[in-house]
Structure formats: structure tokens, C-alpha cells
Amino acid sequence: MAERDVPPKPAYHHGDLRNALLVAAEQELRAKGLERFTLRGCAKRAGVSHAAPAHHFADATGLLTALATEGFQRFIATQRARQAKAAPDARSQYVAAGLGYIDFALANPELFRLMFSSRRADFSEQELDRASAAAYDHLVATIGTLRGDDPRASHGRQADVTASWAIVHGLADLLLSGRIRSLDSLEGRERDNALAAIIARSLPA
Template sequence: MTEPTDKKPHHHGDLRAALIQSGIEILTESGLESLTLRRCAARAGVSHAAPAHHFDGISGLRGAIAQEGFDRFRQAMLAARATGTQTPQGRILSLCRGYLDFAVENPALFALIFSCGPMSQFEDDMNAGDASAYGVLRETCAPFVSEGTDPRIVETQVWSLIHGFTHLFLAGTFGPPGNSSDHHPLFAPVMALLREIGKDPAPN
């Protein structure tokens, strides 16, 4: 059985990017199990040996796709953050909506970027500033970090809340996962917990 190819093969000068895009399309259409170097090569319209010049096996291809996925994830969060109320609380709520919506719209890509090695990329990005996915989260959380406090405390609070909600949402725990967060009755009340972010806990 031969793999389908594009009618117009990609230009070899941008072959690496073409293979990554082909991989994302295969991942989206058929899932991680269907993502192979041979399938990517066929979709990009090149020989099955071509990917070896750009990636160190299937793990290298997955890592490259994850890097591209993180960049798209970052762009989605930035775009969502810019559309909401431009107060610290409004920006953090909008970022969380963008986080969830990206996962709903790109479930296979979202699963990949947090499941294969590149999860460490998100963690390594902690010191990379706004140019990274984690940097967007860090910048948005900054207004809630008290002087002398480790910023990772607030960042972890926010990340844990939205990442956990997102995984439960995708798993269908709250019902069919295909709906936008704006239409889900639990999103707003759960995200209301963000109002407590950065506040000192009550004394015992």
C-alpha cells in the first residue's frame, strides 16, 4: 500500500519545515501511532530517505514537531491574552482561555508537546523570557508575585489550575470535549479561583 502524496511536492529548500507540517497534518488526522518518517516523506512528496537528512529518527521528528507546536501554543496564548480585558486578572483569565482553546482545537498536537521528552522544553523555557511558551505564562503571572516570593509559586498555581482543567476537559470528564471553553458552564467558576492567586494564605 502506498502513501498518498501532495499533488505539488514541497520545495526542497524548505524541506524540513515541509516535513514538520506534514507530520502535524498526519498527527491531527490519524494520531501519534500513524506518525512515521515514511508517511511524512510521502505527504511532502519526497523520497522516504529524505527525512534522515533533517531528523535523527522518529524521535527527532517528534521533537521538531513539538517545538513547532510549542511556538503555535505560545502564539495562541498571546493572541488570546490580547483580546481580553487588559487588567492583570483579565489577562491571566484570557491566557487560560487561550490555553484551553488551543488544546481543544489541537488535541493531538497538545498531547504530543506534553508527552514526549519536549515536556522538558516547557520547563527549560522558564528562563527564556517572553520568547517561550512558559515565558508568556511567567510574564502574565508577574503582577501577582509578591516581593521576595519565588515566582514559581504563582506560576505553578496558575499552570496547575489550567493544565489540570484542560486535561479533564479533553478526557470528557465534564461532558463532550468538543465545545469551546466559553460555552462550558464550569470554566468561569473554576477559573474564578484565579482571584486567589498570589494571596497569602490565611494563618492557622
């Protein structure tokens, strides 16, 4: 066959490269943590060339930003799943949201840290900014229902939101670090009840 008759090399193709990379990124994050996370490692896990991620993400920060965005969406969904199973009164809904917060943290420790304690994601990016704001708004709305007003209406009300968030987040972080030994032997409903009792202590006065 003459050189001019050689068929052109097929163009790069992947059925859903963006989602495949997000799945691979979460796997890479779980396996290696943020310190050893690389775009090349994600490409390898996704079964594509190391140059392929550039079709959607300029660098590792871009991919981690997209993963954090998805993380916040799942974070809210986990809280809503808990709330859907709880009694409809405002107190029960508040506690259920807190339990959902902890559920997500314990099931996704590295993703949780990416979302809340890392500088690897770019929070100036519009979609991530919206997703993180939606998660905060969910907390505000839950407390607003409890209080019967808009918690952002005054500085004092805003302090309720910050205090509630700090307590539940701190509880999640301590559990991830294995620092609450009194809960180590508890499982299932007994553990949920113990956590619910702690979360209830953060209820705004």
C-alpha cells in the same frame, strides 16, 4: 546514445523540505497519533522519498522535536491572541491566557499531548528547551503582573505558578477527555464565560 553521454540524474530538490515535513508530521500525528507515527508516513504525505527526511531530521524523534518546538511557539501565540482581545487589567489578562491555553489544547489535541505528556520529543534539544521555557516564562510574567512582583522570588510565589498551571492544564486535559459533562451543552460566549469562571478560581491569593 553512448553510456557516457547519459545525463546525470537530477539532484534531490524540494522547495522547502523542512517545512513540508513539519506540515506532514502534524497531519500524520493528527491521523495516526503518537503510537503509529512514522517518519516514512511523513515522507509519503510530503510527497518525497522515504530517505528524503534525512536531509533535515535523523529520525522520527528529530522531526517530532522540531514539531513540538513549533507547537510551543503557536501555543504562546494563541494565548497572546486571547489576551489581545481581553481587557488590559491583570486579572482579565490572566484569565485570557488560560482561555488561550485551552483553545490551543482543544484545536491541537495530539500536538498538545506531544508537548506535555509524551517522551517522543527530545527536550534536551536547545531550540525545544528554549521554546518550552518561553511558554513557562509567559505564565510567570502573567502571574507576576497580577501579583506585582517576580513569582520566582520565593518558594511560596513559585507555588502560585505551579498551582495555576496545574489547574488550567488539568482543565484542558479533562475537556480533551470529555470528562466535564456540565460544559458539553455550552457554546460560544456562554462556554467561554463558564471556563473563565473556573480559571478565575485558580487566581493566586
